[in-house]
Amino acid sequence: LTDVKNKDEGFWRLSKLGVPVHKDPGKDYLGISDALLEEIAKVLEFPVASMLPPEVFTVIRKSFDSRKILKEPKFVYTVDMDVKKLLDLEPRMWDFVSQLEPEVGLVEHMLHEKVTGDLITIIRDFQRTDAEKGLEGDHSIFSGDSCRFGRMKKPNIVVVGSGPSGLFASLVLVELGAQVTLIERGQAVEQRGRDIGALVVRRILQLESNFCFGEGGAGTWSDGKLVTRIGRNSDSVLAVMKTLVQFGAPPNILVDGKPHLGTDRLIPLLRNFRQHLLESGVTIKFGTRVDDLLVENGQVVGVRVSDTRHELHSSSQNLGCDAVVLAVGHSARDIYEMLLSHHVELVPKDFSVGLRIEHPQELINSILYSTFATEVQNGRGKVPVADYKLVNYVDEEDSRTATRSEETSRSCYSFCMCPGGQVVLTSTNPSELCINGMSFSRRASRWANAALAVSVSSKDFEALKCHGPLAGVEFQKEFERRAAKMGGGNFVVPVQTVTDFLENKLSVTSVPQSSYRLGVKASNLHELFPPHITEALQHSISMFDKELPGFISDDALLHGVETRTSSPVKILRNVDTYESMSLKGLYPIGEGAGYAGGIVSASVDGLYAGFAVAKYFDLFKGDI
């Protein structure tokens, strides 16, 4: 506290402040309500809540807690108190403040507030600071015009893929002074929207412009969840989130415990992102696919591209460059093959496969919120549309007893849960069928869907006679082909009610309605996976019903097949430089390379890769 007295900055972070639903203004309110002020006063042991000036408090995080042990669901806040401001406004509070003692986990003294902005501001501020200090060359962390290729010659970097990782790598590189060409096989969001419309309405699958390929990558027509397991409060995640806000995401993603955008918000955000890149000098080529790498003396010197819009008449073209950042996502299977032809080191990676379960959203709301379910009001109400996260460990030897042993256990977990969303087709080839989930910002649809995914590894690939570096890809394809056959073609998805799946019988009576727009066909999903995966799913569903009674319901429908949960391949790269271990000048990044899983982690990987490439070319001299 002595420090606080003497410094300009000084914050007390107050956490776990619970406000019951009936007292809170609701999920979208991020100010300091009277009820929250009362909670703050309680934690600070300050006798009169109304004497605390609300303007000294800032909400840092707001989450919704609906655990069954609570009498009533509540919003849980983390709030920062600006001590200096408090004392400026209320000097009489001095005695009170000087007696405050931090309690671990509840009140924490933050001497230095984090000062991270969006990426563009951070980079430009550093550049400005260095220029003001008159630092140049070796002294500066940004070295401006001088680089490995001599003064004034900017390195020419090709970034392949405009998903989150490719976009963030391009942003960092262009801000640091590289000449960037961003190549995307799919279309810009405007045309991509029309192509996806044609798929959903007329069953026309454009091979290069669909739910996986096109501007924004797989994350565009998605749920747009921005939750991540890589440390919500890390500087890099905050920089990514603030950059998204800079491009039009609502600022509440910085505070919301489970931030979410939805497709309708992602599309304008991506347009702004594109505009910024273009204005900064990035050349963007949509409808252009990288087919090959040009390699000379063990070093990438360019790419061979073709025009995907005029495939029949197009001839390929070579583009020279100093380095290639490969951000192609995990559906670009042709790229894995191409890399193998250049002897780039790839290894199979564990991932998960499973089925997508769909319930009526109202059922999930009532299971999770009981009487407070009425407060959801189709996404317009006080409380968020209910979601869930479930996990179960199944022992391979005896899935029925669920005895867990480190060596033989597999996990089965809910994945990419989309409350108020819909099931969508993520196939990139008409003979294969796979699905995922998306939603719009209000999450107002009648359905809640989530993948139920079971972990698989090399042992499983080998059992299906899938070998070599692309064993996992072959394993995925096998189930995607089976699902397409079971659906009978035309992108019809095989389905089975949860109750029938548990009893291993075909759903003969009519199945519940599905949000999937291209049609469903009653099938026995036991014919899809090997028995141990099916049994793991059966067992886990029974366990999930114990946690969420009502999860097993005649209204719950399982859809096949969910295979692209994460990359089945890892492209080996150097931990510090991000360069491929086997090919100089190649920088494999993002989900397709096996280094990310989700929008935020892919963005962060792109960000770090951008700095790593810039470092190699002497555009950046700081620590990454």
Ligand code: FAD
């Ligand atoms: P991608 O986003 O896959 O981007 C790769 C890009 O490279 C694509 O645009 C592709 O067209 C392009 N490309 C591929 N090959 C070539 C080539 N040869 N030449 C030129 N371009 C090429 N994650 C979340 O965190 N939250 C969610 O709510 C969420 N929902 C999802 C919903 C759906 C339907 C799907 C499919 C995914 C969802 N994900 C979600 C996962 C998330 O989208 C990915 O983890 C993320 O997009 C990976 O980013 P990336 O940049 O590594 O690759």
